[in-house]
Structure formats: structure tokens, C-alpha cells
Amino acid sequence: MNNKTIVLRSTPGIIGAASFAGKKEGEGPLAAKFDVILDDAKYLEKTWEKAESKIQYDAYQTAVKKAELNEADIDCIISGDLLNQCIASTFAHRDSDTPYLGLYGACSTFAEGILIGALMVNAGYINHTAACVSSHFCTAERQFRTPLEYGAQRTPTAQWTVTGAGCAIIGTRRENAPFITAATIGAIKDGGITDANNMGAAMAPAAFETIYTHMKNTGTSPKDYDMIATGDLGHVGARLLRELFEMEGISLENRLFDCGCEIFDSNTQDTHAGGSGAACSAVVFCAHIVEEIKKRNLKRVLFAGTGALQSVLSVQQKESIPAICHLIELSV
Amino acid sequence: MKMTKREYMAYVGDTMPKSPHAANLLRAFITGGLICCVGQGLANMFYYFNLSIDDASAATSVVLIGAASLLTGLDLYGAIGKFGGAGSLVPITGFANSIVSAALEFKSEGFVLGMCAKMFTLAGPVLVFGFSASVIYGLILFFSGVR
Missing domain, CATH: 3.40.47.40 (Stage V sporulation protein AD)
Known part of the structure; x- marks a missing residue:
């Protein structure tokens, strides 16, 4: 690595x-x-x-x-x-x-x-x-x-x-704006998932690798953050991410906040495993995460955007789905 | 990640939420059965009005296709499909829905290259298999000498 x-x-x-x-x-x-x-x-x-x-x-x-x-x-x-x-x-x-x-x-x-x-x-x-x-x-x-x-x-x-x-x-630096203090560029990870209707499972390994690497490089653990926000793993991917960390003996506790899980109410809105799409993490980040940091309700946050890199052709050709995750660290 | 790709795939396969197959089968049975009952009712009605059996069948298909197309245009067939699954997909109404939904979707790309060309993106395989089966059936009839 x-x-x-x-x-x-x-x-x-x-x-x-x-x-x-x-x-x-x-x-x-x-x-x-x-x-x-x-x-x-x-x-x-x-x-x-x-x-x-x-x-x-x-x-x-x-x-x-x-x-x-x-x-x-x-x-x-x-x-x-x-x-x-x-x-x-x-x-x-x-x-x-x-x-x-x-x-x-x-x-x-x-x-x-x-x-x-x-x-x-x-x-x-x-x-x-x-x-x-x-x-x-x-x-x-x-x-x-x-x-x-x-x-x-x-x-x-x-x-x-x-x-x-x-x-x-x-x-450039401004009072009361959330600061970006560190960033980890993710590598492409392929967990072998071929089902285009299960992007959460395809993206969870990439999210794990980037977040794990970031914590390892910075000598931090989930306890050091108020929120570990992931892009759009959805209910399936977020659960897998938790389990991947548990296999390493690390608990994400209540820090994990997946934008795909939070944007819809899956019980009443019939959205199955949650939201996805480029705008999913973007609107949740702009509307919720940035505001909460500004209000100082959150002081140190990881924001890890996740992407499934398949195309219609690659899925038809039975290719597995490569995924990526890029991370930025924000603080007050 | 400690798991290999193969281990991860197996792990995901074991832990994924599954489709409710029993409920889906029941809904498909009800939906498909209802569509077929309506079709049979229509056929009986046309027969009652002195159409031959062949003409009554053709008229029934026309009415079912027309109704499914209209329901697709009114954005109602999607809800039937969501409930009924294969029950609304397999009858001729599902075939009509696949053509009309594609025609509506791709009209923004123009009449010829959009709507007309893309109309059969979903229904294409049905046509190919239908035509192929009829050719094979015809050849069997021809060579077996049955008239």
C-alpha cells in the first residue's frame, strides 16, 4: 500500500x-x-x-x-x-x-x-x-x-x-468556514461484484481501503472524528463497511454517516438500499455536513466520496465493478 | 482488506438482502391471472358478438395491447409492473409496455433515430425469438408433411 x-x-x-x-x-x-x-x-x-x-x-x-x-x-x-x-x-x-x-x-x-x-x-x-x-x-x-x-x-x-x-x-482561509486539513487519494478497488444493482457492495472495499489508509497514515482512530461520512454506500454498503472494519478489530460506532442512507427515508420513500448518484453525497455535504461544521456541532469530519466505475457496456460484458473512494478531512 | 476477492464475493452473496420470492410469485400469479381472465372475458364477448374464434383472439390482443399502451402513457403501468413483476411482464400487455415506454423515453432524440429506432430496445429479443420460433415451426410443418 x-x-x-x-x-x-x-x-x-x-x-x-x-x-x-x-x-x-x-x-x-x-x-x-x-x-x-x-x-x-x-x-x-x-x-x-x-x-x-x-x-x-x-x-x-x-x-x-x-x-x-x-x-x-x-x-x-x-x-x-x-x-x-x-x-x-x-x-x-x-x-x-x-x-x-x-x-x-x-x-x-x-x-x-x-x-x-x-x-x-x-x-x-x-x-x-x-x-x-x-x-x-x-x-x-x-x-x-x-x-x-x-x-x-x-x-x-x-x-x-x-x-x-x-x-x-x-x-483561501476564512473565519468560520470548514477547513480542509488533509486528503487521501484512493486507489481503484475491485471486490469482484458484477451485479450493477448492488453498487453498495461494489464500493464498500474501496471505502474501507481509503478510510483505513487515512487513519493509519494520520495515526487516528474512529474515536478521533465526530463523523465519518461516506458517499453513497447505501444500507447494504454501509453495513458491509462496518463489518470490514470490525474484521480489523475497529468499530465505527455511531460515527459512520452514509449520505445514501440519510437522504431518503427508506421505510416510507420506497428507495430500497438508499440514495446514489453524484449529487447524493454533494447535496448532503453542502446542505448538512458543511452547516453542522459551521455551527460547531461537528468539529472533525472525514468525508469519503465513493464511486462505482462501471458502464452499461462493461456490465453487459460481465465485467466486475471497480470502485473508488477519495477522502478529505475537514475541521472547524 | 483481509479478504480475497473470492472470499468477499462469497461473503456478499451470503449476507445480501434477498428478494421476497414467495410474495413475488403470489403477486405474479394474481396479476398475470387477472390479465388472462380479462383477456378470456374479452374473447368470449367478441365470440358472443359473432366473431370467429380466430378473429375474437385477434381482437382481444388488439384491445389488451391498446389498454396497456394507454396505461403506460398515463404512467400507471409502472405501478402494475412493480406489483406484479413477471405476472405483468409475460402477457402481451408487458410486451406493449416495453415498446411504448421506450418510444416515450427516446422521443427527445428525434422521431426516426430516437423514437422509432429505440422503440425495440427492450422488445427486440422477444421479436427475434418469436420470429425464429415461427420459422422453425414452419420448417417442421413443411418437412413433416402435416397440413
Whole structure:
């Protein structure tokens, strides 16, 4: 294992964060915390893809405003989504003059974007980066699964793609902004899972490796953190992650907070194993985690974005699902 | 992670939540049975109105396909499919749903390359196997000399 944990000496901060959530997400447990809840999944656009782009762009603008900046102050946009060739992101920012970096890390893209942005700010190359992601239930279903009106049953391990967008502005140190103190870049892990309806099980080994490595490199244990947030392992993946740690003799206790488990109420919202999608961890991070750190209810937090790196082709070709997890450490 | 890939796959296989097969079978039986009862009722009705048995069967298929297509367009067939599973998938109504849902979904990519081309993405295999089976059946009839 040669994964290194990078310590960010100049501690860049999350100086603004915005969350746009869909209707179903807006009926979930975190409803009160989102900046905007959409009534119309098409967002008055002609296609689902246009809607997703617009949602991402509006989340970006809101985050810039909340950071008390202008678009001209943003030195670089780092963004991604789940659509082929990441068109939701590139089309969202196509009329912008801001330098742009496109990313694909599936549902880990948001954590990856913050990580890269934080490194750039920490190095002093730029002052402000925006990390944006989006996902949309309707664009994801038609690309990865079946048409919306097709009558089929979902398996108990299937997850529900979150409709929404999140954007975090990373900038130089500011009072009361959550600081990014360290980061661990994950390696791709493949646990041999081939079931595309069980992404939690595919991602749990990657989450374990990155979080375990981070704690080992920093000489910490779960007790040192107020929250260990994972991207979108869902109920199945989160349970597996707990068990993988228990096999090492480490208990995550009540520290584990999986965004996929928290965004929906699986008892009443029929979301089976929980939420997923690039926006899942992003909206929970922007709406809940950042705010709780600002209020000092959380003082030291690990945020580990998880992504399943399959495509429709790779699944049809019976390939197993590689997964990744990138981690950032935040503190007050 | 201490487990090997093989051990992890076995561990996941053993500990995953399972689909409720008994309940699914019962629901499929009820849903599929109801659809078939409706079909039989329609066929009897058409026969009563002096259609031949062949014509009554054809008319029944037309009505079931039309009804399933309409329910798909009204976003109601998805709920039936979620409840009934294979019970609503296997009858001709499921075939109609697979075509109409795809046609609706891909109309944003245009009439020819979107709707018309993608209409059969789900139903394609059904057509291929249906056509193939009919050709084989025809050949058997032809060579066996049965008329």
C-alpha cells in the first residue's frame, strides 16, 4: 500500500456551498436544509439532460453568491456528472468564461473535485475553485437502466439516483468556514461484484481501503472524528463497511454517516438500499455536513466520496465493478 | 482488506438482502391471472358478438395491447409492473409496455433515430425469438408433411 495522505498546510476552506434537490429528495429527512427544492423534475426545460445542466449551473451560481463572490472571482470550475461524456457539466458551463476541468469519478466526483480544488488553492496557484456535480434520476435511468414508464421490479439492493446538484467553493482561509486539513487519494478497488444493482457492495472495499489508509497514515482512530461520512454506500454498503472494519478489530460506532442512507427515508420513500448518484453525497455535504461544521456541532469530519466505475457496456460484458473512494478531512 | 476477492464475493452473496420470492410469485400469479381472465372475458364477448374464434383472439390482443399502451402513457403501468413483476411482464400487455415506454423515453432524440429506432430496445429479443420460433415451426410443418 503506497497511498499517501496529503496534509494541507495552508488549510483551504469551504467558503460557500449550495444544494439543489429534487422533489423526492425534498420530501426526505434533510428537506429543511436544502437551498432549493425543485417542484418540476424537468425544471421547465425540454429534456431531462437540459434540466440537469440547468440545475448544476444554478447550484453553481448560488454557491458563488453564498461565498460572497462574483463569477469572475472563480479561477477554475471542476465539475462532473454521470452522463456519457459528462454533458450535464460541460453544457452547464459552456457559456462561462471561467477555466474548466472536467472530472469523472462516478458518485465520488464531488469529493474528487473538492480534493483537487483544495490542492490547487493550498499550493497557492489560484484563490477560488468551484467543485460542482449533478445527477438526475431521469437521465440516469434512461442511460443505465430502463425507460421510466417500463414496469419492472427493483431488487432490495438497488439504489435510487438522487436528482439534484451540489457546488462547493474552495478558497483561501476564512473565519468560520470548514477547513480542509488533509486528503487521501484512493486507489481503484475491485471486490469482484458484477451485479450493477448492488453498487453498495461494489464500493464498500474501496471505502474501507481509503478510510483505513487515512487513519493509519494520520495515526487516528474512529474515536478521533465526530463523523465519518461516506458517499453513497447505501444500507447494504454501509453495513458491509462496518463489518470490514470490525474484521480489523475497529468499530465505527455511531460515527459512520452514509449520505445514501440519510437522504431518503427508506421505510416510507420506497428507495430500497438508499440514495446514489453524484449529487447524493454533494447535496448532503453542502446542505448538512458543511452547516453542522459551521455551527460547531461537528468539529472533525472525514468525508469519503465513493464511486462505482462501471458502464452499461462493461456490465453487459460481465465485467466486475471497480470502485473508488477519495477522502478529505475537514475541521472547524 | 483481509479478504480475497473470492472470499468477499462469497461473503456478499451470503449476507445480501434477498428478494421476497414467495410474495413475488403470489403477486405474479394474481396479476398475470387477472390479465388472462380479462383477456378470456374479452374473447368470449367478441365470440358472443359473432366473431370467429380466430378473429375474437385477434381482437382481444388488439384491445389488451391498446389498454396497456394507454396505461403506460398515463404512467400507471409502472405501478402494475412493480406489483406484479413477471405476472405483468409475460402477457402481451408487458410486451406493449416495453415498446411504448421506450418510444416515450427516446422521443427527445428525434422521431426516426430516437423514437422509432429505440422503440425495440427492450422488445427486440422477444421479436427475434418469436420470429425464429415461427420459422422453425414452419420448417417442421413443411418437412413433416402435416397440413
